[in-house]
Amino acid sequence: METHDIRIGSHVSVTPPNWTEHSRTPGYVGDRTGAVLDDYGTHPLPSSVVSGEPVDERLFSVRFDARDLFGDGDHSVHVDLYESALEVAHER
Amino acid sequence: MRGVHDVGGRDGLGPIPVNDEDAEPFHSDWEARIYGIYRAMAAKGIVNEHEMRSAVERIDPDRYLEATYYGRWVDAIELLIEEKGLALGDS
Numbered sequence: 001m002e003t004h005d006i007r008i009g010s011h012v013s014v015t016p017p018n019w020t021e022h023s024r025t026p027g028y029v030g031d032r033t034g035a036v037l038d039d040y041g042t043h044p045l046p047s048s049v050v051s052g053e054p055v056d057e058r059l060f061s062v063r064f065d066a067r068d069l070f071g072d073g074d075h076s077v078h079v080d081l082y083e084s085a086l087e088v089a090h091e092r
Numbered sequence: 093m094r095g096v097h098d099v100g101g102r103d104g105l106g107p108i109p110v111n112d113e114d115a116e117p118f119h120s121d122w123e124a125r126i127y128g129i130y131r132a133m134a135a136k137g138i139v140n141e142h143e144m145r146s147a148v149e150r151i152d153p154d155r156y157l158e159a160t161y162y163g164r165w166v167d168a169i170e171l172l173i174e175e176k177g178l179a180l181g182d183s
Contacts, residue, residue, distance in 0.1 A: 016093075017094070017098070019093055019094055019095030019097075019098060019149070020095075022142060022145060022146035022149060026100040026101065027094035027098040027100070027101070028100050030094075044142075046142040046146070047146075049140060050142050050143055069101060070101060
C-alpha cells in the first residue's frame, strides 16, 4: 500500500470492510474511489481499541460522487476513513 | 463482506425522519435506564465508545434486525458484561 502518499487532493480507493472487525468503514464505499478533502491527523484505530492494543492512524475526510456510490444523484458524500482502509488510486 | 448492521446505502428501507421537533429522546423508561447504565460504565472507564459500537455489531443478526435501537444496547451491554467477566450469564 502506498499510504504514505495520501494527502489532501489524493485520489484514493477504499478496501471493503470486513464486518467482523469494528472498522467504522461503511460497506457502500468499498472498492469506490474518492478524493481526500481533509486530513484530521491521527486518531486511535477503532478495531485496535476494541482488541485492547490501541494504535494511532491517520484519519481523512474523503469526498465521493453520490453517483459513484449509489448510481445516481448530483451531490457529494463525505466519509471519514482511516489510512489502513485507503490506497492511492491510479488516475482515472 | 457486509454485516447486518451495515445498512448505509441500502434502498427500500423507507424515509428517515429528520428535524422532527416533537421527537422524544426515549420511548420508555427502560431506554433511558440503559442509556444511563452505559454512560455510568463509560464514565468509570469500564467500557468505551468503540467497544460499545463493536458489541452492537456483534449481537445475534436475527436479534439485531428485530430489536429497537436501545434494545440493541441492552444486548450489547449484556455481551460486554459477560466478556469482561463482570457478571455471569443466566444460561
